[in-house]
Amino acid sequence: MSDQSQAILQQVEQARENQTTLSIHGARSHDFLLGDFAEAEQIDMTRHHGIIDYQPSELTLTARAGTPLNEICQQLAQHHQRLPTDFPQHADNATLGGALAIGHSGSGRPFLGAIRDHVLGVRLLTGSGEIVQCGGQVMKNVAGYDVSRLLAGSRGQFGVLLDITLKLMPEPERQISLGFEMDENTAIRQMNELAGRSLPINACVNDGKRLLLRLEGSEAGIASAQKKLGGEAIEPSAPLWQSLQRQSHEFFRDDTPLWRVIVPATAPQLELENDHHSLIDWCGGLRWVHSENISQSDFIHVSNLGGYLESYRRATPQTAPTRPQDVMTDIQREMHARLRQAFDPSKLFNPALSI
Amino acid sequence: MSFDPSTGQFEFADWDIDSVVRDLESWLDVDSILYQQADLIPYECDGLSAYRKVPKMVLLPQTVAQCQHIVRYCREKQIPLIARGAGTGLAGGVLPVESSVILSLARFNRIKRIDPLQRLAVVEPGVRNLAITEAASKHGLYYAPDPSSQIACSIGGNVAENSGGVHSLKYGLTVNNVTGLTIINADGELLEVGGGECMDAPGADLLALMHGSEGLLGVIVEITVRLIPQPEAAQVMLAAFDHITDAGKAVRDIISSGIIPAGLEMMDKLAIRAAEDFVHADYPIAEAMLLCELDGTLAEIEQQMTQVEKILSACNAGHVRRSQNDRERALFWAGRKAAFPAVGRIxxxxxxxxxxxxxxxxxxxxxxxxxxxxxxxxxxxxxxxxxxxxxxxxxxxxxxxxxxxxxxxxxxxxxxxxxxxQGGTVTGEHGVGVEKLDTMCHQFNSAELTLFHRIKAALDPNGILNPGKAIPSLHRCAELGAMHVHDGQLPHPELPRF
The missing domain is CATH 3.30.70.2740 (Alpha-Beta Plaits)
Structure with missing residues (x-):
């Protein structure tokens, strides 16, 4: 347990004075998304770590941004509680702050919500060197602008996340996973049809061969749903979903460049120009694609489907990881730039992402 | 006119009605421009009727292009502009300010599209909250947030206030159920925020920022909402308590037992009596009463209801009853849902x-x-x-x-x-409007309020969108003397004190 707020504040004040820049790092599992930060001085958030307040009966937790998600999960498990949705966890020490700053969500996204849906409040150190508390610890709060959720996906552009308060979930009585042999297009349709029915499903994935469902809830509810759905039970159930959350699943072990494709959930199987293979998550809304070469017409194809395509891991020099602003419209970029100006007027943080 | 983005202070000059009407008539229908006193009266207040002010003008455009034109015109002429939905808000969020124009979105009342497979609806801001559920129900879907005013309130207003409702405990607030917005920014440009049909969008979460921003950051002209499947069943349990602390304990124990009820409501004796006299829901007159609704599959409800029953009896509950059918469930809720008008009768x-x-x-x-x-x-x-x-x-x-x-x-x-x-907030779901400006000074310190004003200034540099609402100016808080004192420092040392 260590509160480094003051040390981080000093680092920020120093940088303001010296007119240098700062890059913010947690477990470094997503450093590849921060662009080139070689010039910037680094803020190591893993030192700012520890659970500040955990109230099992309130279903809320406040922790410092550098606290590993693993540590939080262990604490919650002792009270039969857990994180409210799937948090990507690509390293053993992946942090809470990193998860919110990157803002990507795991397989539960369509059913349990994104990470931001469960953020109740944050303490933020802005580029002006001020520490502000936004939101709070209660479930409902509409006082002031919703800065805590705004920060989801901001990648450190708006300031240093210090502490985060989250809503939690009770651990369900039972989890099962069901598999059904199915091609991609059939799976996409099936996922969306199932999501429209009153069933305790909270994740739908297609690994290229099978439709995989995760069901969670009460013993009785799961038993009756399993009877309705049929399919082959996958046992044990939890490792499959953990491997997706940690990107340790076989699909992610491929050495070719990995692309993250966001499309409307019902968009058909992607028709890309070159060899590729995909894993469909988020009930169809997220397509992970391995491909050596994504062509200009592929970008247009995805855009015509109503989505966008990001270069993610193992980007080639020609395809550096996509920055958020690369997939924004001009006016969206302009709004982001103006907001950034409000939080970090001297552009101290994560300069490579600057708009 | 002056607007000081660092403190939120503003002052707008008055304008000549005849010349503005002449300008507007060149591109807006005559019947979209209201400026006669009798036409303006309905816009003098929202649901917080203790505060009233007749606006100078009300505009009722019919197209998005007209809305954009209005925003641009007001920016150019420095006229404060207040977007208004159904006017059911409870905090004076659309109370006219000096020399303001009300932009009514009442004519934007079409449900543009429902996609049952993707479980989304695309709607205009003036669509009533309940109308979305009514239209989605034939597909076995509904829109979850259910503020008590849902028969009348508009979805655009729900976004502006981030409305909740009885079922937000399980299904979240408006912000958790809207996937995308089209807004007009303060420059009059159209902009998409959030993913819309997609479940992610690049960059910081502007969609969340727009929720609960009370019309200060942009004008919402289209909303994509998430629809969810109607549960197989729902049941409500009613329990009475001799001591209000026992009821509080039951709430805590139900939540920490791992059950997330669809709704968990409490009323005290005065409220119970008023509701009972009004709608005769057969409520027990006790010190406190709980209503606990569970939904999901029948099997799930059956199991969890048994658990809830045990918890209630361990907390000394009496008169424990469980709704046997939807008619009875509606009756159990009738008193709670009529609690405000019931109190209005006494x-x-x-x-x-x-x-x-x-x-x-x-x-x-x-x-x-x-x-x-x-x-x-x-x-x-x-x-x-x-x-x-x-x-x-x-x-x-x-x-x-x-x-x-x-x-x-x-x-x-x-x-x-x-x-x-106690670690809470001055407003959970009604918004700040004009009503809670003073208490905001108690919740936020000077640095926090300054950040809010900077956000406003970043997105609305001239400060024309609903000025003076939601975030108190630093002067107001300083004069009130109620500002947070952090670390023993006096609030606003930079400001003169009177």
Whole structure:
């Protein structure tokens, strides 16, 4: 347990004075998304770590941004509680702050919500060197602008996340996973049809061969749903979903460049120009694609489907990881730039992402 | 005109109605421009009728392009512009300010598209909340957030206020159920925020920022909402308590047992009696009453209801009853849903609060409200969304009795300060509007308010969109002297004190 707020504040004040820049790092599992930060001085958030307040009966937790998600999960498990949705966890020490700053969500996204849906409040150190508390610890709060959720996906552009308060979930009585042999297009349709029915499903994935469902809830509810759905039970159930959350699943072990494709959930199987293979998550809304070469017409194809395509891991020099602003419209970029100006007027943080 | 982005202070000059009407008539239908006193009266207030001001002009455009034109025109002429939905808000969020124009979105009332497979609806801002569920129901889907005004309130207003409702405990607030917006920014440009049909969008979460921003950051002209499957079944359990602390304990124990009820509501004796006299829901007259709704599959409900029953009896509940069918379920809810008008029958006026507290603080806060009630000599009926700690104390007063309104407001402000001191907030779902500007000074310090004003200035540099609402100016807080004192430092050392 260590509160480094003051040390981080000093680092920020120093940088303001010296007119240098700062890059913010947690477990470094997503450093590849921060662009080139070689010039910037680094803020190591893993030192700012520890659970500040955990109230099992309130279903809320406040922790410092550098606290590993693993540590939080262990604490919650002792009270039969857990994180409210799937948090990507690509390293053993992946942090809470990193998860919110990157803002990507795991397989539960369509059913349990994104990470931001469960953020109740944050303490933020802005580029002006001020520490502000936004939101709070209660479930409902509409006082002031919703800065805590705004920060989801901001990648450190708006300031240093210090502490985060989250809503939690009770651990369900039972989890099962069901598999059904199915091609991609059939799976996409099936996922969306199932999501429209009153069933305790909270994740739908297609690994290229099978439709995989995760069901969670009460013993009785799961038993009756399993009877309705049929399919082959996958046992044990939890490792499959953990491997997706940690990107340790076989699909992610491929050495070719990995692309993250966001499309409307019902968009058909992607028709890309070159060899590729995909894993469909988020009930169809997220397509992970391995491909050596994504062509200009592929970008247009995805855009015509109503989505966008990001270069993610193992980007080639020609395809550096996509920055958020690369997939924004001009006016969206302009709004982001103006907001950034409000939080970090001297552009101290994560300069490579600057708009 | 002047607008100081660092403090939120503003002043707009008056303008000549004839010349503005002449300008507008060149691109807006005559019947879209209201400026005669009689036409303007309906726009003098929202659901917070204690505050009234007749606007100078009301515009009722029919197209997005006209809305953009209006925003650009107002920016150029420095005319304050207030976007308005159904006017059911409870905090004075659309109260006209000096020399303001009201932009009514009432004519944007079409449901543009429902995609049952993707479980989304694309709607215009003037569509009523309940109309979305009505249209989606044939597909076995519904829109979850259900503010009590849902028959009348508009979805655009719901986004502006980030409305909640009885079912937000399980299904979230508006912000958790909207996937995308089209807004007009303060420059009059159209912009998409959020993913819309997609479940992610690049960059910081502007979609969340727009929620609850009370019309200060942009004008919402299209909304994509998430629809969810109607549950197979729903049942509600009713329980009475001799001690309000037992009811509070039952709330805590139900939530920590791992059950997430679809709704968990509490009423105190005064509220129960008023509701019972009004709708005859066959409520037991007790010190407190809980309504606990569970939904899901039949098998799931059956199992969890048994658990809830055990918890209730361990907390000394009496009169425990479970709805046997949908008709009975509706009857159990009828009293709760009619609680506000029911209280309206027993008092000439009431003042509704909206503070939210951590659930554990419930017994202490209730005891303090009851003490304040004696101190002010005003009765207070308590109705809560107990599951998420959102309190709606209704302070009873008589506006015709001299000093009563002031007393009620002071009583209310004391309750809100109490909520903040317990780690809560001054408003859970009704918004700040003009009503809670002063109590905002208690919740936020100068740096936090300054950041809010900077956000406003970043997106609306001229400060024309709904000025003076939601975020108090630093001067206001300084004059009030109620500002947070952090680390022993005096609030706003930079400002002159009067």
């Amino acid at each position: 008092s000439p006026d009431y003042y509704c609060m909206d503070g939210t507290i951590p659930r554990k603080a419930l017994p202490e806060v209730l005891a303090e409200i009851s003490r304040l009630s004696e101190q002010y000599g005003l009765a207070c009926a308590n109705v809560f969304h107990a599951g998420d700690g959102n309190l709606h104390p209704l302070i009873l007063y008589d506006a015709n009795r001299q000093g009563d309104l002031e007393k009620a407001e002071n009583f209310g402000n004391d309750i809100l300060r109490l909520c903040v001191d």
